[in-house]
Amino acid sequence: MSTSNIIEYKNYLAELTLDIEDNIIVGRVINTAGIISFHGETVREAKAAFHNVLDIYLTTCKEENILIR
Numbered sequence: 001m002s003t004s005n006i007i008e009y010k011n012y013l014a015e016l017t018l019d020i021e022d023n024i025i026v027g028r029v030i031n032t033a034g035i036i037s038f039h040g041e042t043v044r045e046a047k048a049a050f051h052n053v054l055d056i057y058l059t060t061c062k063e064e065n066i067l068i069r
Contacts, residue, residue, distance in 0.1 A: 006030075007047060010058070013040075014050050029054065032068075 005016045007027075015026045018033045025046040038053045040046035041061035 007050065009047075009051055009054055012054055016043075016046055029057075030034075032057070 007014050007016060012041045013031045014029045014042075016025050016027045019026050024039050024041055025043060027046050027050050029050070034057070036053055036057055038046065038049035040049045047054055058068065060066070
């Protein structure tokens with residue numbers, strides 16, 4: 001069984017899914033051209049992981065002159 005929720009950071013959206021079998025929260029950014037995923041054991045950890053992975057993505061795109069969609 002799983003449940004989903006959407007969170008937002010810097011105008012990007014991520015879907016959080018509770019994985020009851022593995023006891024983690026899995027996240028996936030849903031409005032980027034690339035595949036960006038993350039996870040955490042708590043909501044706080046999942047949100048922090050989302051912020052961290054998105055900041056890295058945006059920084060890398062800027063440094064590599066990659067057009068962000």
